[in-house]
Amino acid sequence: MKKTQLLGSIGLVTGAVLTLAACGQKSNDNAGANGAKKFPQQTPKKAVKKGGTLSYALETDTPFTGIFNNELSTTQYDSDVAQFGNESLFDTDDSYKINNKGPATFKLDRKAKTITIEVKKGVKWSDGKQVTAKDVEYEYEIMANKGSKSQRYTASLQNIVGLTDYHDGKSKTISGIEMPEGENGRKVVIHFKEMKPGMIQSGNGYFLETASPYHQLKNIPFDKLQSSDAVRKNPIFFGPYKISKIVRGQSVTWVPNKYYWRGTPKLDKITISVVNPNSASQAIKSHKFDIASVVNSQWQNIKGTKDVNFIAQIPLSYSYLGFKVGKWDAKKGENVMNPKSKMNNKALRQAIGYGMNVDQVYKRYSYGLSFRVPTLIPKQFGDYFDKNVKGYTYNLKKANQLLDKAGFKKKGKYRVQPNGKPLTIRLAAMTGSSTQEPIVQNYIQQWRKEGLNVKLTTGRLIEFNSFYDKVQNDDPSVDMFLGAWSLSSEPSPNDLYGEKAPMNYSRFVAKKNNQLLTDMDSQKAFNHKYRVDKFHEWQKYMDDEAYVIPVANNYSITAVNKKLTGYSLKPSDANSLWYKVGYAK
Template structure:
């Protein structure tokens, strides 16, 4: 479930849930279906696209509300904010178009073998920024890195699953092999053509995994041990890239400066310089208004939308996001093992009231793992339980699970025999997040569950604690930005790196397997399998689903984005944009 594309939402990543995340110029997630969300495409009567002739020059300054990490080799870091920075410099094998269909990028063409186990890919005539060609060897080098034992253990990398289906991945992961070229997983046909062979027939693997790979230059990194990459100067500021922009200056975790890549294979970008700044969400509207920022990657709050629409020269759009916000729980803890307790939590949260009051209507409550914008999302007509707010039902489920009400109005945890006191962790820096934490605390108190709010911490600290299964974290607020393809792998398999709930369920794993077997090459059959899995997740409730938020896009009308580059998930192809001088 990794995002692809050039731009802000390039990689599936931890997103500060409950902060309105803004897709940037890269391929945003989504599907070819229209949204069922409550958001709308709107502006302050300012044209959102351009029909004029592009001009070259200028500096585009973007803002995001959270610091990125200083690991800029693709997939070294899982943060959305780091992916924003990396995505403008490294292209993926495949991209999407305005209608969110997969299209060529570095991979120019691809064909399947008759047995559907091997795909042959021909690369575009792309070069690295130093003039060297992007080759099959670079793709192999990148795949070997993602599968390597050093990446997946020493560096604690989380995208090894992208190459997990390829023949030989296990041998490389345990150190018994070093390259897919020797395991039968990769065959170099020529400098610009290669084939990848998978362990099994997999209907989703090209879209959900291989398409997302962002090649890295073998000729630059081959003599540096992978285990040392996180301390290499290249990781702090890559010197050779293949995307539309090259790094000019990385200023810690606060800002990064780029310049247009003259060797970019899709054409040198019209805008000469690009800057991404980390700024407080509180000042983003003012920066847009005074022109010091022309585009917002993340950091806009729902409460900003109304005021932004009143600012002359600012374009505001709020399409649905292909992702969801959630209340995370550790399923293996005694408090949460009984799925009736998890169902009670879902019933006990007035999610629509939170969307209306805190998010100002910019979202849609959900009760399953695929948001409404996905072409494969299950609906109530399919049998999905919407878990509409019902504190009475929540109380009944808690009674059935043995959580009896104590004399002081709070329930007794049957695993301890003492009054339950669940702790909730959340990120700092955005009052919206705190408001949601307080609302959850209040709603759960109404069904007799005491919740203590931990002191807010910066997002990267919270993410690190959640990822490492820190014992101080019991419940947390976060969100996922999903890939265009609805493949559940990456988040939902029992052994997946991003399965932060540690939900181990063989039935779910078997259902997920059915979403990519031979029958799933037929889209209708694949959707049916995905719906069956969603119904099971909807019943077992491994985490507490909150809502699919709406994106908030805001940018200066001086930033010209061609109509062909604006998708429902955000603008694409930054090399086509230009600034009115």
């Protein structure tokens, strides 16, 4: 599964995905950054005892949506809530390369254009039923059936033979997904139109890495799936824990899955519950939770807390400013750009980018633990990251020059459009921690300094779920928006910025963008140097066009009760993490 998720908060100060890890990255405020580099990636290794209860903080100022199916969920919060039972089919190494140590084995045949997935014997759902080939196949039906309205039906997945015909209702089955031992067997062979260089990496987006319990879901119509009890109230998983209680939008209690294939997990109970980010530091100081993400703007208040291990990573994520220049056409399944849209002016977008004083903001509010990112490909992706792209640093002089040259003349306090009409730009931004409001208001002030009349959509910050509802549905009250991604562990940006990507929320479409995205995932891209060159070319292109301007990333610090052991942020530990976590003897 392409693990792209919607994140809250432009400062990304709510804890990001716990299953992704990364190497160090320099920040402008090196004191803070070097401090963060000293954090370990895991808790000290100790012998584990059986039993105990763990409380886990989900930091959000809004209820979680509670959609517990991989193909229907899009928010990071739901993923965080489900992590204790929702295991992937594959384990990986620390570079996210798929190995055969997980619930299923994986074999790629470039010549035959197939991958073979075989679920191991004894991998069972929490109701005791073996995970079957049909459970793996059914995940594709959920994702591709029009009735389910899954946002995960992407151009990348349409490389599977027969998937488009199934989606369009021309076929009742997906011809390219074979179950050689029948539905109750454990083997699945997936046929592709062409093989792709990223396929050996987890999160590549060309096939799914999860399964759904067919025996539980088969009688539910696809259009009723998202609201069904099986997805909302009593979902089942094949990971180490199973759900025992859900308080909708607020908390979920997990107990051991006695059928878990690796063995019995260590804890008796895990409860994950919502806590407002503004109360997070108090909760950590008072040891209310055994595991809680640190809100970076509160770091100074809690760094000396006793009986806590602080562990950290730079997650594969970033916040960004997106400009609305079109609409999603659901019938055609593609983005349609409007050349006449207000924000479809490159000089205007670039000037807005130069008006953001990102470095100063994070120096002030996050002690160097958050930092500006220059491109849409994170540094953790090694040579795919183009270090020569500098991005948009604060430069009001340059911003004003761009606007003057493009004909945005000042009329009184504010500039007007080149056609002489008034220019009001509506910005949608999410609620978040207590620093969110001052950060957003600061950007609005900077833009006003260059004569741009920027106002908040609705007049205030918008709650997470409503925010994405407006952005996804191309609400006309949104001209630009501050969003955030948690990324997949395969670097291709195709599913975020392609013509047929529902998550390309700017709705920009260009021949050159399509070409570069195609090139970086083509047969030629099996040659590493060629692929790297295309990634660099794309980053320069996106930087220049500025339809999406990257803003920031941060060190994601987790406070862990000192009595716990087995907690790790290493990619190789992600899939078996909750099997290992327990209290030290």
